[in-house]
Amino acid sequence: MLVHSRKGKWAVWSLFLVLFLPLFALPLLVILAASFSSHWSGAFPSGFTTGHYTAATRGESLQALTTSLVTALAASLLALAAGTWAALAAASLKKGGKRAVDALFLLPVAVPSVVVGLAVLVAFSKPPMILNGTRWIVVLAHAVLVTAFAHQSVSAAIQRLDPAYEQAAASLGARPSYVLWKVKLPLLLPSLNAAAGLCFALSMGELSATMMLYPPDWTPLPVRIYAATDRGSTFTGAALAVVLMAATLLVLLAVSRVRTRASYR
Amino acid sequence: MPALVWVLPPVVLLGVFFLYPLFLVVRQSVQPDTGGTSLQPYADVFASEAFREALGTTVWLALGATIGCLVLGFALALVIAFVPFPGGKAVAKFIDVFLSFPSFLITLALLFIYGTKGMANGVWTDATGAADGPFQFLTTPWGVLLAEITYFTPFVMRPLLAAFSQIDTAQLEVAASLGAGPGRIVRRVILPEALPALAAGGSLVLVMCLNEFGIVLFTGAKGVTTLPMLVYSEAMLESDYPAACVVAVVNIAISVGLYGLYRVVSRRAGA
Numbered sequence: 001m002l003v004h005s006r007k008g009k010w011a012v013w014s015l016f017l018v019l020f021l022p023l024f025a026l027p028l029l030v031i032l033a034a035s036f037s038s039h040w041s042g043a044f045p046s047g048f049t050t051g052h053y054t055a056a057t058r059g060e061s062l063q064a065l066t067t068s069l070v071t072a073l074a075a076s077l078l079a080l081a082a083g084t085w086a087a088l089a090a091a092s093l094k095k096g097g098k099r100a101v102d103a104l105f106l107l108p109v110a111v112p113s114v115v116v117g118l119a120v121l122v123a124f125s126k127p128p129m130i131l132n133g134t135r136w137i138v139v140l141a142h143a144v145l146v147t148a149f150a151h152q153s154v155s156a157a158i159q160r161l162d163p164a165y166e167q168a169a170a171s172l173g174a175r176p177s178y179v180l181w182k183v184k185l186p187l188l189l190p191s192l193n194a195a196a197g198l199c200f201a202l203s204m205g206e207l208s209a210t211m212m213l214y215p216p217d218w219t220p221l222p223v224r225i226y227a228a229t230d231r232g233s234t235f236t237g238a239a240l241a242v243v244l245m246a247a248t249l250l251v252l253l254a255v256s257r258v259r260t261r262a263s264y265r
Numbered sequence: 266m267p268a269l270v271w272v273l274p275p276v277v278l279l280g281v282f283f284l285y286p287l288f289l290v291v292r293q294s295v296q297p298d299t300g301g302t303s304l305q306p307y308a309d310v311f312a313s314e315a316f317r318e319a320l321g322t323t324v325w326l327a328l329g330a331t332i333g334c335l336v337l338g339f340a341l342a343l344v345i346a347f348v349p350f351p352g353g354k355a356v357a358k359f360i361d362v363f364l365s366f367p368s369f370l371i372t373l374a375l376l377f378i379y380g381t382k383g384m385a386n387g388v389w390t391d392a393t394g395a396a397d398g399p400f401q402f403l404t405t406p407w408g409v410l411l412a413e414i415t416y417f418t419p420f421v422m423r424p425l426l427a428a429f430s431q432i433d434t435a436q437l438e439v440a441a442s443l444g445a446g447p448g449r450i451v452r453r454v455i456l457p458e459a460l461p462a463l464a465a466g467g468s469l470v471l472v473m474c475l476n477e478f479g480i481v482l483f484t485g486a487k488g489v490t491t492l493p494m495l496v497y498s499e500a501m502l503e504s505d506y507p508a509a510c511v512v513a514v515v516n517i518a519i520s521v522g523l524y525g526l527y528r529v530v531s532r533r534a535g536a
Contacts, residue, residue: 002347002348002450003347012344013344013348016344016345016350019337020356023414024360024363024415024419027370027371027375027415028370030384031374031377034377040377040383040384042387042390043388082275082278083275086272086279089271089275093268093269097269101272107283107521108283110523110524110525111520112476112492112513112517114478114493114496114516115493115516115517116283116286118496118509118510119287119290119513120286122293122510123286201365205366206367207482208479208493208497211478211497211501222479225373226483237373241370241373244367248366249365
């Protein structure tokens with residue numbers, strides 16, 4: 001299309017591979033390779049071992065994984081509820097009001113997550129609401145951070161929604177709550193699913209705000225990866241990172257299966 | 266009126282858990298530990314060498330990474346879209362997966378590739394017999410720059426691929442049949458069409474680079490301090506909350522300003 005000669009095409013493709021492989025594929029492969037080896041002091045890792053995984057799936061590391069999963073699940077559900085509610089309510093406002101609500105809910109994306117962590121720490125370390133030192137502060141900060149993404153994708157989906165469906169239902173005498181529950185939400189289900197997956201993945205990998213907030217008994221996986229790397233156990237860190245990536249991908253895969261099944265309805 | 270009532274609960278929640286805490290940060294930034302209200306914390310922070318250095322590092326790293334991401338992302342997306350090859354779909358899918366991983370994994374990986382005992386240095390020392398390899402840039406700002414370009418390039422590629430799929434390939438064929446070379450087609454036909462997507466992707470990446478924390482933290486270099494890193498170290502390591510809040514306010518001002526710009530640009534672009 002752009003390049004017609006056979007030689008030119010191969011030149012372009014090899015340039016693509018030379019850029020793409022070392023930059024994007026190599027990092028993930030290297031983490032995978034390191035997680036299975038006991039030392040790396042030459043061109044290639046050596047000493048095949050699964051020991052890092054045995055360590056990564058028991059004790060405190062296993063606890064960190066469940067902590068991350070529970071936090072991500074709770075934060076995504078909270079964010080999805082608040083973001084969807086806001087998007088649905090804003091859609092029935094006039095243009096100015098809708099724009100104001102949209103801007104308000106987008107703000108957490110623009111504010112640095114470290115600052116969100118600091119703000120939550122400052123606000124909830126004193127009465128009336130003392131959450132500092134509890135796990136709720138971590139869940140809360142994650143929920144705040146991902147709400148913006150939930151709101152953004154649901155509100156984009158609402159915009160694409162054909163108003164004829166709800167108008168038809170309403171003209172047949174359905175109450176607004178019935179229209180919402182039986183018409184709008186089912187139509188939005190695929191995008192709600194996608195938003196849930198996005199929120200979950202973001203929360204699983206969240207490090208910046210978490211570093212400011214986590215109590216000792218609620219250490220999410222990214223913090224544990226940092227702790228391992230910081231004290232020089234990079235191979236354990238790599239194994240933990242693979243566990244994190246695998247868990248995220250598995251949940252995303254499950255969510256996308258739900259989505260395909262939901263879209264048949 | 267009822268519509269306005271329905272919108273209240275989520276807005277109140279956001280107010281209590283996000284806007285009010287932000288307000289407290291701003292308030293704390295004008296309340297030094299000695300009590301009272303004054304702009305002294307601002308004067309102190311602005312006067313400190315560490316802050317100015319962090320501000321400079323943050324801005325040039327973000328600008329450099331953004332330019333790098335735009336150039337690289339444009340080139341790679343161009344190949345995927347217009348010089349299609351078997352497996353191109355898989356590459357696009359891989360990029361989506363890449364986006365769902367946290368940023369600090371890249372720095373972790375770079376430790377194995379370019380670290381003092383890593384792969385690249387290992388190849389060098391094996392080949393030459395030297396004691397140390399030539400790759401020692403990981404704990405310098407260049408290491409952060411490489412990690413940021415790697416991690417954020419997909420964020421540019423996604424909107425670009427979407428924009429490229431809108432371009433009618435007949436236009437390219439016509440231009441080619443009239444004698445335009447590939448370089449000219451890219452400049453005169455593809456680039457103008459891709460400009461809105463480039464602007465939107467670029468400003469998003471700029472904001473995310475300004476706010477990036479994980480990559481810098483994992484680099485673990487004392488020599489590389491950015492604004493988010495400074496917020497963290499002032500608050501967590503020095504327990505100097507007024508100073509941390511001042512840096513936070515500056516960081517918010519820069520990022521939110523730029524993000525507003527991004528929204529305007531991307532609305533114009535129709536993205």
